[in-house]
Amino acid sequence: MENHPRYRSLFWPILLVGVGIAWLLSNLGIIQPINIGSLLKLWPVLLIVLGLDILFSRRYPWVGALVGFLAIGGVIAFLIASPTLGIDAGPQTKTETFNTPINKTMMVEYLFETSSAPVEIKALENSKDLISAEITHRGNMRFDVTGSISKSIHLSEISDNSTWFSWDLSFDNLKWDIGLAPAVASTIILDGGSGSINMDLTGILLSSLRTDLGSGSSHITLPVSITPYTVKIESGSGSVRLQLPEKTDVEMTLDSGSGSMNISIPHGAALRIEVMDEGSGSLNLPDGLVKSTDSKSFSIGAWQTANYEKAVHKIVIKIINQGSGSLTINEL
Structure with missing residues (x-):
């Protein structure tokens, strides 16, 4: 009885190699975070590669391997060239600063609608700002300031409907770092998300605090x-x-x-x-x-x-x- 060598497709090992290469290139900043929506446009490539693998790999394994490597190389080249081709690469990590001066403000109401990023809130030291926030995020921030003597400040992140299509292979440290003026009567309303919250209100002239906390852990120190x-x-x-x-x-x-x-x-x-x-x-x-x-x-x-x-x-x-x-x- 003739023994035939067991067939082993090289497609899946090559796919793992391709994912690892894409991950490395993303961490090195050579390619931007992967947008799954863009990759879905290339789904016919998967059918072509699988078809060629079935046709040739059993008899000529090197052909299947070659096709797999060419396909992975083409996809990575597509990801590298996508910005110059005008293809949306998805939300990018960026750090923005938001602040407004105290001026004649006697009282203020803050509304914070946080996201999945960790949040730290504390009193400002030796600052003329009513609020100074440094936010590292991937979405779009909303920062609204209204009023004069009595101010209202709204800080939130506006999520992109296509964000769930983005697969970010980087490990960027997303964070909200918020400082508040200590000497202004403050009402704080916090709508928490899945990120952890560390709110140290020591030194702040607090009028009231209202929180609606989510799945993230919270540590609050009252003044x-x-x-x-x-x-x-x-x-x-x-x-x-x-x-x-x-x-x-x-x-x-x-x-x-x-x-x-x-x-x-x-x-x-x-x-x-x-x-x-x-x-x-x-x-x-x-x-x-x-x-x-x-x-x-x-x-x-x-x-x-x-x-x-x-x-x-x-x-x-x-x-x-x-x-x-x-x-x-x-x-x-």
Whole structure:
């Protein structure tokens, strides 16, 4: 019985080699990020290569290999030449700076709609700007400033409908780095995406904070203030850590999701917790809390520290909805 050597197509190994070469050229900046939409125009090449591989590779393996290499070379040449041919290469990574001066501004409302990039927000130092943001991104940014004494600032990334066709083989460090004026009364509204958020508001004159957080993890440090302010946290699947300040009146409303939430309060702070909804996640409260006299007026109950009624500064945490994630409130 005659034994025939087992046939092995070289097409798939050559395809892997081609992907590796394209990846390397993209990292070296020789070709731009690959646009899958452009590559889809070349789908007949795949049929041609597969057909030639079936026809010749069993008898002449070198022919199939040659055809595969020629096809990969042609595709890479197409990617290199695509900008000069006027073919859209997809969104490119770029870094932009957005700022506006304080001038006569007395109060400001910020609206940040973030994306998948990590976000860092902090107070500016020795700056005359109301906001100074350095954004490394691949889309189109929107930066709107309205008003004079009372300003509104809107910063967001506008996604391209064709972005999902782009396959970026680079490892660019996308990031939002935002600095805010510390001495202007600030209302901050943050609509989070899938990127992590590190918001250190230390030193900022905060009037209120409202967040709608996404799947990225978040770490928020609230500022010391001589005037009371409100905080509303609506979280998603990402974990959330909040650190509250000393000697500050804070009223916080929590609407948590599937991600864990951990809130740290100063040691000895006058604290009141009102629970209006009991979710499937665990609820862990600090030791030493006593049930308040009006506890029955809430769906689940209300607890507070012994020093709450006579305290100069008070922290009130209202849990209006708890999801499946754990919620822990602990003393520092």
